[in-house]
Amino acid sequence: MKITFQINGTAQTVETDENTPLLWVIRDLLDLKGTKFGCGKAACGACTIHVNGEAVRSCSYAANLAAGQNITTIEGLAVGDELHPVQQAWLEEIVPQCGYCQPGFMMATAALLEKIPNPTDDDIDANIVNVCRCATYYRMRKAIHRAAAIKSVNQ
Amino acid sequence: MDHSAEQDKKGKSRRGFLVKAAVGVGVLLGTGYLTRPVWRRSIAGMVNTADAPYVGDTKTPPLWFEVTADNEIILRSPKVEMGQGTFTGLAQIAADELEVAIGRIKVVHASTASGNIDGFSTGGSTSISSLWMPLRELAATMREMLKNEAANILGVDVAALSVADGVITASERSLTYGEVVKEVKEWDIPAVPPLKDVSTYRYVGQPIPRVDLKDKVIGAPIFGMDAVLSDMLYGAVVRPTAIGSKYVSADTSRAEGMPGVVKVVKEKDFVGVVATSQMAADNAKKAIDVTWDIPKTWELSDIEAMIQVGQGTPYVIQKEGRAASILAAEEGIITAEYKSPIGAHAQMEPNGAVAHVTADQATVLISTQVVGLTRKEVADRLGFDQEQVNIQPTYLGGGFGRRLHTPHAIQAALMSRAVGKPVKYFFDRKEEFQNDTFRPPTHHVLKAKLGADGLIEAMEHNVSSGDVMFGSPILPGILEPIVGADVGAWRGGMIQYGKIPHYRAVSWRVKLPFATSWWRSLGLLANTFAIESFMDELAIQAGKDPVQFRLDQIQDDPAGRRLQAVITAAATRANWQDGVLPNGRAMGFAASTDANTPVAQVVEVAIVDNEIKVLKVTCAIDPGLAVNPDQVRSQCEGAIIMGMSAGMFEKMIVRNGELQPTIYGPYQMALMRDAPREIDVVLLAGTDAPGAVGEPPLGPIVAAIANAVFRLTGQRLREMPLTLV
Ligand code: FES
Numbered sequence: 001m002k003i004t005f006q007i008n009g010t011a012q013t014v015e016t017d018e019n020t021p022l023l024w025v026i027r028d029l030l031d032l033k034g035t036k037f038g039c040g041k042a043a044c045g046a047c048t049i050h051v052n053g054e055a056v057r058s059c060s061y062a063a064n065l066a067a068g069q070n071i072t073t074i075e076g077l078a079v080g081d082e083l084h085p086v087q088q089a090w091l092e093e094i095v096p097q098c099g100y101c102q103p104g105f106m107m108a109t110a111a112l113l114e115k116i117p118n119p120t121d122d123d124i125d126a127n128i129v130n131v132c133r134c135a136t137y138y139r140m141r142k143a144i145h146r147a148a149a150i151k152s153v154n155q
Numbered sequence: 156m157d158h159s160a161e162q163d164k165k166g167k168s169r170r171g172f173l174v175k176a177a178v179g180v181g182v183l184l185g186t187g188y189l190t191r192p193v194w195r196r197s198i199a200g201m202v203n204t205a206d207a208p209y210v211g212d213t214k215t216p217p218l219w220f221e222v223t224a225d226n227e228i229i230l231r232s233p234k235v236e237m238g239q240g241t242f243t244g245l246a247q248i249a250a251d252e253l254e255v256a257i258g259r260i261k262v263v264h265a266s267t268a269s270g271n272i273d274g275f276s277t278g279g280s281t282s283i284s285s286l287w288m289p290l291r292e293l294a295a296t297m298r299e300m301l302k303n304e305a306a307n308i309l310g311v312d313v314a315a316l317s318v319a320d321g322v323i324t325a326s327e328r329s330l331t332y333g334e335v336v337k338e339v340k341e342w343d344i345p346a347v348p349p350l351k352d353v354s355t356y357r358y359v360g361q362p363i364p365r366v367d368l369k370d371k372v373i374g375a376p377i378f379g380m381d382a383v384l385s386d387m388l389y390g391a392v393v394r395p396t397a398i399g400s401k402y403v404s405a406d407t408s409r410a411e412g413m414p415g416v417v418k419v420v421k422e423k424d425f426v427g428v429v430a431t432s433q434m435a436a437d438n439a440k441k442a443i444d445v446t447w448d449i450p451k452t453w454e455l456s457d458i459e460a461m462i463q464v465g466q467g468t469p470y471v472i473q474k475e476g477r478a479a480s481i482l483a484a485e486e487g488i489i490t491a492e493y494k495s496p497i498g499a500h501a502q503m504e505p506n507g508a509v510a511h512v513t514a515d516q517a518t519v520l521i522s523t524q525v526v527g528l529t530r531k532e533v534a535d536r537l538g539f540d541q542e543q544v545n546i547q548p549t550y551l552g553g554g555f556g557r558r559l560h561t562p563h564a565i566q567a568a569l570m571s572r573a574v575g576k577p578v579k580y581f582f583d584r585k586e587e588f589q590n591d592t593f594r595p596p597t598h599h600v601l602k603a604k605l606g607a608d609g610l611i612e613a614m615e616h617n618v619s620s621g622d623v624m625f626g627s628p629i630l631p632g633i634l635e636p637i638v639g640a641d642v643g644a645w646r647g648g649m650i651q652y653g654k655i656p657h658y659r660a661v662s663w664r665v666k667l668p669f670a671t672s673w674w675r676s677l678g679l680l681a682n683t684f685a686i687e688s689f690m691d692e693l694a695i696q697a698g699k700d701p702v703q704f705r706l707d708q709i710q711d712d713p714a715g716r717r718l719q720a721v722i723t724a725a726a727t728r729a730n731w732q733d734g735v736l737p738n739g740r741a742m743g744f745a746a747s748t749d750a751n752t753p754v755a756q757v758v759e760v761a762i763v764d765n766e767i768k769v770l771k772v773t774c775a776i777d778p779g780l781a782v783n784p785d786q787v788r789s790q791c792e793g794a795i796i797m798g799m800s801a802g803m804f805e806k807m808i809v810r811n812g813e814l815q816p817t818i819y820g821p822y823q824m825a826l827m828r829d830a831p832r833e834i835d836v837v838l839l840a841g842t843d844a845p846g847a848v849g850e851p852p853l854g855p856i857v858a859a860i861a862n863a864v865f866r867l868t869g870q871r872l873r874e875m876p877l878t879l880v
């Protein structure tokens with residue numbers, strides 16, 4: 001079937017089986033490789049994107065549900081050359097190791113900051129539940145606080 | 156991004172450059188596998204936790220560096236980047252000797268076609284330490300080559316030239332490196348010039364941001380999973396779920412006609428399917444019925460019965476004095492047993508490959524830690540010469556030892572050959588968990604006798620473990636008879652307190668029915684958990700402070716003094732106190748030396764809702780010269796939390812013939828909520844060359860936590876994952 005949605009500010013129409021996970025539409029049909037496959041079962045968060053601003057695990061989100069929605073991936077998080085505060089904070093804290101999980105964490109964090117602009121450590125623990133095997137959690141926590149600070153200054 | 160175009164472009168310029176460089180690629184290709192004594196020393200080096208030499212070219216700068224017309228320097232790294240920060244360290248070292256701003260250096264993964272091949276692997280925490288001297292020499296030589304050519308072009312004496320940031324200047328004329336290279340038809344490689352004094356380096360020793368940082372923050376397509384070749388199809392392979400399964404036959408009739416299916420590929424040892432999309436390949440895979448030969452339905456109890464000190468073949472790996480006879484006494488012997496479970500790698504990027512095989516060429520883009528071995532295996536199976544196969548390594552979405560075995564490259568290649576088009580193939584997560592090359596389970600028996608002075612008179616560590624090294628195809632069979640004991644399994648298994656008069660370590664080797672192999676830090680994690688928990692038990696029995704108890708029994712030699720220094724540094728920095736603290740917390744202490752790098756850790760633990768909560772970790776490490784102190788810290792932070800994860804949560808079991816669980820969550824791992832809110836890393840530099848960093852900090856963490864838990868609860872937890880009763 002044909003499915004039309006907004007992704008990173010552009011309207012896209014794709015031809016796909018309705019049950020295909022949105023992750024494969026994003027990665028293979030639209031060639032946006034920043035959204036990662038980790039488990040395919042909503043268990044790791046590597047595939048996290050935003051659907052209408054909400055964090056969603058795209059490996060477990062059927063493509064047909066995307067029709068008419070507004071989708072953002074890591075590639076759409078920055079505005080032009082200007083990194084999103086979360087990316088800026090990740091850069092300043094030198095968070096990534098292998099980097100594979102990081103887009104998912106940044107997308108989850110960006111969505112969290114829209115809901116809770118200045119999260120406490122407990123808020124972070126409760127809401128950021130992705131998996132990072134390199135275990136960069138210590139720097140991620142610092143980066144999340146930093147992102148909140150950058151964002152509040154920017155506003 | 157279309158990798159093929161990118162690849163072609165690079166391939167052409169690279170070939171051009173190699174011709175100019177007049178490099179005998181054939182000769183270089185041999186270095187990895189043919190110079191066996193070096194290779195053997197390399198292994199012996201790892202075995203003895205001493206320096207492992209780099210196995211590969213160290214003499215041919217044009218193989219390593221390519222200078223572009225716009226004065227960018229491409230450094231073709233034979234070591235892969237899996238998060239450990241090696242690319243950044245290499246860029247720092249090269250920039251200093253090449254005399255360029257680090258921003259001019261672009262580190263890429265060397266393809267095998269480039270000829271710059273690591274003859275061994277990326278692993279063992281050796282990338283920076285083994286390349287420290289060779290890369291300095293290569294970069295310094297490259298700089299001299301550029302100067303020599305510049306002198307020719309400018310018609311001046313080389314002594315009259317000065318260099319700054321990639322620009323060579325005679326009195327009034329200047330040439331960039333890029334301009335020099337344009338004029339060079341063939342390089343003369345001079346003798347290695349004197350190296351700069353380390354104290355004059357601008358980048359080495361500085362906490363500069365990782366060179367791959369921006370790419371990893373914007374989500375650039377740099378991983379094996381992201382690789383694309385034009386006209387690419389998607390493959391899937393039916394994998395067994397039961398331990399010991401052998402492929403017999405497959406009924407593919409249902410899959411053949413399914414939508415999107417291009418071809419069902421039957422080989423002697425597997426069946427796969429190639430389709431036009433990932434979804435179609437996955438669906439068709441599910442419709443294939445494979446008959447497996449499964450000789451036995453294994454249960455966890457079978458495995459546990461095998462992993463027992465006293466079973467299998469014992470190898471004495473350390474012996475000083477008469478420990479065995481002293482500890483055979485009927486009375487006054489302190490004994491304890493420890494256990495660790497089967498551990499999964501669980502790296503976030505699944506294994507896979509993109510392969511394109513034509514009649515006489517094969518290209519494979521892949522996350523691999525064994526670039527040369529991947530090439531050899533693909534070539535052997537295809538019946539190609541190795542030179543007909545090009546392996547293009549990509550960034551790894553985690554390595555941890557999992558990418559030291561890459562048979563999936565062969566499967567991708569065979570599927571590509573069957574359809575005549577590029578094929579992308581990777582594992583799903585269940586396949587990852589059931590086809591892992593696991594960290595073997597272990598059983599430890601420790602014995603000791605305290606002397607009248609309260610110090611240890613005799614001590615023995617017995618460890619039973621599945622294979623680590625011998626389970627791996629990197630090390631062919633020749634090593635087994637030479638070494639006997641599996642050196643990977645006993646990494647960290649030796650007793651590091653040299654003042655003990657009598658001590659002994661024995662490794663019991665067991666061959667398990669599933670693959671066990673390298674897992675970050677190998678035996679260090681479990682062995683240190685056992686030995687350092689036992690040291691704590693002994694200190695308590697002796698009525699001594701556990702930090703002082705250790706310090707008193709370390710021998711007075713260079714390694715001993717470095718170990719004492721990290722122990723003292725960690726204890727001082729953490730304000731070490733034995734016993735329960737006023738705030739209801741307790742500290743725990745442990746130390747280890749791995750690959751010549753000593754590490755000591757103090758943890759602060761609380762019990763919250765009957766769960767162990769690690770609040771703070773202080774880690775003192777002496778990694779020698781820290782090429783990038785920030786990356787050393789980053790590695791310590793990650794290793795500590797990964798070690799906590801393995802020590803507190805992770806456990807694979809065997810049920811009804813299958814390894815389980817098969818997904819994150821049920822395979823419980825440390826998450827954000829489990830990470831300590833404070834990690835304080837103290838860097839000591841006890842030697843003037845870089846040492847191991849990526850694995851040593853995993854050593855002490857589990858024992859340190861268990862030791863703290865004992866102080867808080869009186870429960871001595873002797874089994875990983877640590878679980879309160
Ligand atoms: S890939 Fe979607 S949650 Fe793991």
Ligand code: FES
Pocket residue numbers: 096097098099100101102131132133134135136238503552553
């Ligand atoms: S940085 Fe490697 S998995 Fe998170």
